[in-house]
Amino acid sequence: xxxxxxxxxxxxxxxxxxxxxxxxxxxxxxxxxxxxxxxxxxxxxxxxxxxxxxxxxxxxxxxxxxxxxxxxxxxxxxxxxxxxxxxxxxxxxxxxxxxxxxxxxxxxxxxxxxxxxxxxxxxxxxxxxxxxxxxxxxxxxxxxxxxxxxxxxxxxxxxxxxxxxxxxxxxxxxxxxxxxxxxxxxxxxxxxxxxxxxxxxxxxxxxxxxxxxxxxxxxxxxxxxxxxxxxxxxxxxxxxxxxxxxxxxxxxxxxxxxxxxxxxxxxxxxxxxxxxxxxxxxxxxxxxxxxxxxxxxxxxxxxxxxxxxxxxxxxxxxxxxxxxxx
Amino acid sequence: xxxxxxxxxxxxxxxxxxxxxxxxxxxxxxxxxxxxxxxxxxxxxxxxxxxxxxxxxxxxxxxxxxxxxxxxxxxxxxxxxxxxxxxxxxxxxxxxxxxxxxxxxxxxxxxxxxxxxxxxxxxxxxxxxxxxxxxxxxxxxxxxxxxxxxxxxxxxxxxxxxxxxxxxxxxxxxxxxxxxxxxxxxxxxxxxxxxxxxxxxxxxxxxxxxxxxxxxxxxxxxxxxxxxxxxxxxxxxxxxxxxxxxxxxxxxxxxxxxxxxxxxxxxxxxxxxxxxxxxxxxxxxxxxxxxxxxxxxxxxxxxxxxxxxxxxxxxxxxxxxxxxxxxxxxxxxxxxxxxxxxxxxxxxxxxx
Numbered sequence: 001x002x003x004x005x006x007x008x009x010x011x012x013x014x015x016x017x018x019x020x021x022x023x024x025x026x027x028x029x030x031x032x033x034x035x036x037x038x039x040x041x042x043x044x045x046x047x048x049x050x051x052x053x054x055x056x057x058x059x060x061x062x063x064x065x066x067x068x069x070x071x072x073x074x075x076x077x078x079x080x081x082x083x084x085x086x087x088x089x090x091x092x093x094x095x096x097x098x099x100x101x102x103x104x105x106x107x108x109x110x111x112x113x114x115x116x117x118x119x120x121x122x123x124x125x126x127x128x129x130x131x132x133x134x135x136x137x138x139x140x141x142x143x144x145x146x147x148x149x150x151x152x153x154x155x156x157x158x159x160x161x162x163x164x165x166x167x168x169x170x171x172x173x174x175x176x177x178x179x180x181x182x183x184x185x186x187x188x189x190x191x192x193x194x195x196x197x198x199x200x201x202x203x204x205x206x207x208x209x210x211x212x213x214x215x216x217x218x219x220x221x222x223x224x225x226x227x228x229x230x231x232x233x234x235x236x237x238x239x240x241x242x243x244x245x246x247x248x249x250x251x252x253x254x255x256x257x258x259x260x261x262x263x264x265x266x267x268x269x270x271x272x273x274x275x276x277x278x279x280x281x282x283x284x285x286x287x288x289x290x291x292x293x294x295x296x297x298x299x300x301x302x303x304x305x306x307x308x309x310x311x312x313x314x315x316x317x318x319x320x321x322x323x324x325x326x
Numbered sequence: 327x328x329x330x331x332x333x334x335x336x337x338x339x340x341x342x343x344x345x346x347x348x349x350x351x352x353x354x355x356x357x358x359x360x361x362x363x364x365x366x367x368x369x370x371x372x373x374x375x376x377x378x379x380x381x382x383x384x385x386x387x388x389x390x391x392x393x394x395x396x397x398x399x400x401x402x403x404x405x406x407x408x409x410x411x412x413x414x415x416x417x418x419x420x421x422x423x424x425x426x427x428x429x430x431x432x433x434x435x436x437x438x439x440x441x442x443x444x445x446x447x448x449x450x451x452x453x454x455x456x457x458x459x460x461x462x463x464x465x466x467x468x469x470x471x472x473x474x475x476x477x478x479x480x481x482x483x484x485x486x487x488x489x490x491x492x493x494x495x496x497x498x499x500x501x502x503x504x505x506x507x508x509x510x511x512x513x514x515x516x517x518x519x520x521x522x523x524x525x526x527x528x529x530x531x532x533x534x535x536x537x538x539x540x541x542x543x544x545x546x547x548x549x550x551x552x553x554x555x556x557x558x559x560x561x562x563x564x565x566x567x568x569x570x571x572x573x574x575x576x577x578x579x580x581x582x583x584x585x586x587x588x589x590x591x592x593x594x595x596x597x598x599x600x601x602x603x604x605x606x607x608x609x610x611x612x613x614x615x616x617x618x619x620x621x622x623x624x625x626x627x628x629x630x631x632x633x634x635x636x637x638x639x640x641x642x643x644x645x646x647x648x649x650x651x652x653x654x655x656x657x658x659x660x661x662x663x664x665x666x667x668x669x670x671x672x673x674x675x676x677x678x
């Protein structure tokens with residue numbers, strides 16, 4: 001540890017040559033400008049969003065957050081159904097994606113034959129590179145009808161006593177379809193990070209567990225999962241952030257129903273990001289535009305909170321793992 | 327270190343996604359950046375966008391840069407004078423007119439929106455509907471294709487016992503404006519409960535994003551009914567339904583039935599703000615074959631602008647016969663002479 005720091009100090013000490021100093025100075029300027037640029041862009045966005053939502057803020061106040069419906073004809077706007085849609089779709093997607101992602105990561109690190117790991121890893125990561133508009137289109141044309149014809153009726157007939165699985169959506173779009181699409185979109189993020197975490201589990205620990213007579217599942221449960229727990233939590237929060245902010249794919253499959261909050265996941269709905277993307281180009285009154293900015297403000301606050309929580313979790317885990325590793 | 331590689335890869339993917347969405351937003355801003363002499367920038371309605379694209383190919387005297395950011399966006403862009411002209415399918419509301427500080431709206435194209443259906447056993451152009459039935463379907467009062475009200479209009483047609491799923495636009499749209507404008511005229515409950523705008527609070531049904539979204543849902547879902555821009559129905563082989571006009575005839579959206587509806591402006595006086603609605607023309611011999619869901623779409627320009635000469639030249643050309651007939655293949659009907667005359671009169675008031 002101390003050796004490392006000594007080298008670091010040496011490197012940081014200013015060079016004596018004039019040219020080196022010039023290089024240092026320009027590096028510092030360029031890098032500093034880049035950092036300042038990023039910070040000021042964030043500041044500008046936040047300022048613009050608050051400024052844009054001022055009219056709606058003064059008209060509806062905080063009641064906007066609880067209000068249901070979007071009616072430009074009668075100047076009635078509320079965020080509750082969109083907030084509901086965002087929360088349900090992103091949390092639902094996270095609940096579906098996490099076990100799948102952990103399964104994929106375990107398969108790729110512990111169970112799969114070595115020759116299969118490379119290609120499958122690459123393919124799973126390719127999933128993250130598919131543009132969301134393509135996934136959304138596939139969601140309407142292929143996934144929606146499949147869910148409508150097979151999955152929704154099956155869920156309804158077997159688990160219909162749970163209010164979540166009510167009457168299937170006739171069009172194949174809705175909250176449930178949005179959850180499935182978001183699951184596909186966040187799966188590669190969570191599984192890739194989990195895979196890296198599982199790879200980072202020290203071999204000595206795993207071999208010690210196996211040596212003590214643990215089965216492979218006991219080893220995974222007793223060593224791999226506890227070691228990676230915090231990191232997986234951070235990965236989940238990253239996935240959640242992605243799901244919360246996704247606009248286009250969700251807009252295509254969620255069904256665009258603005259005034260509904262209900263238990264049935266097969267109903268149509270709408271999310272904050274999707275509503276902003278859908279409505280901004282067509283908004284006709286000042287109040288409607290301002291209300292869209294208000295939705296953006298809510299989304300911004302929501303995302304910031306998710307990001308901050310992720311950072312805290314990651315930092316805590318890094319500290320703890322630092323203790324474990326050394 | 328593999329962990330770093332991973333993080334960088336994730337960051338790159340996220341950054342690419344952010345860049346794409348940023349580009350979409352920048353599309354609106356880019357219009358304002360390109361403002362040199364000999365060029366005109368415009369923004370707004372996506373309904374008119376294919377027509378403007380054809381026009382910008384044909385027009386030689388200036389470069390036309392048009393961003394299809396939607397009618398609402400076009401109105402706000404012209405209100406802040408970020409563009410030289412805006413385009414909107416819905417006429418300016420009172421507050422928009424005031425917010426635009428001395429803008430004039432000029433009708434410059436004529437087209438229609440039309441109901442499309444997906445009913446097993448029913449072919450294109452077979453189903454007949456009235457405005458009242460259409461309103462009741464979208465209000466949620468008629469919920470089955472075998473409803474007596476629909477059967478009565480379609481004697482001889484075998485209608486299945488199937489739930490109706492009304493599909494509407496989930497984005498703000500000129501098509502929604504025309505559609506709800508028509509339903510407000512034919513149904514009092516619709517007028518008081520829902521009203522007419524580019525986005526309304528739908529009592530029932532599911533939403534689809536843009537014309538593509540509505541088309542995709544209608545095409546893939548038995549039992550659906552939707553409404554889309556007429557150019558779109560032809561390109562996508564959607565099954566049109568015939569709509570009964572006030573004269574009692576069942577009509578499809580064609581150049582001639584749209585032109586016939588536009589004859590309404592001859593009968594009514596064109597107001598100075600050019601706000602014309604030609605949905606649901608009244609019962610008369612003139613409108614025997616009029617399509618009840620036709621609409622004008624507007625270009626919005628400031629009355630006083632430094633680009634007055636270029637704008638006047640371009641819009642005069644767009645109103646002319648070459649430009650009007652060049653977009654017939656997109657099912658834009660040529661505007662009637664009286665509207666062209668009113669448009670030119672308004673255009674003459676634009677000055678630098």
